Amino acid sequence: MSEKEKENVVTEKVVSEADELPKTIVRRVVKDKLSQLSMDSEVSVLRDSLQGFCESARIFIHFLSATANDVCKESNRQIINAEDVFKALEEIEFAEFVPPLRTSLEEFRQKNAKRKSESLKAKETSKKGKKKEPSSTDGVGNKEEDEDEIEEE
């Protein structure tokens, strides 16, 4: 009986794992924080307790999403943006999270802007390269000569 119950628990976990946050990443966040907290002694985490961290994060997303959605609706908009999330955090008493999140978002925006400008530059250089190519290639050159012959006639 206990083995069957265990199997059922395992199958339930497998079904819900697709909707949960990946344990490996959650584990890394927990381990990094523990290494900051306990420089001298090594503190480890039981596997079962990792499940608690994953579930907590998932429920937090649910709670924060619903609150951010309400904030968004109050502003008569349909798309939840970052500011809605910041206001929602203040409403659910996680205002202390807002400053580091703003910093993180700003860093992401700057990185994204850099990537966009780099990709635009790359596109421009590739276009310039293509314009120069027709005079050098034989196939295209031959066609041009044929056209000239046709025109002359």
Added chain:
Amino acid sequence: MKRAGTYSGILSGGISGRTGPHLLPLARIKKIMKKSSDDVKMISGEAPIVFSKACELLIEEITKRAWNITVQGKRRTICKEDVASAVITTDTFDFLVNLVLDSANSQDSPRP
């Protein structure tokens, strides 16, 4: 040693077309967000990034509080009960109390 965390982070970044300081996969965060309510339909590109970092901060906060309880008990391994105690003793984690109580009940039931 495989670093599955960073690899999955890169993969998720590739799917969304963005890589950055976030660790948690944006696509999965979006999925969970949409399941939170039928009303949640449209989400800006930046919102999952904020959520990803917010989850990280939450996990760190729970870790810190659970660690305090582990250390007070003169132990070196954080167990589920430490996480539960951290949640129950923190007012801002009230929304997680049901989760903690449910997991405590599920642990008790198989044992006759």
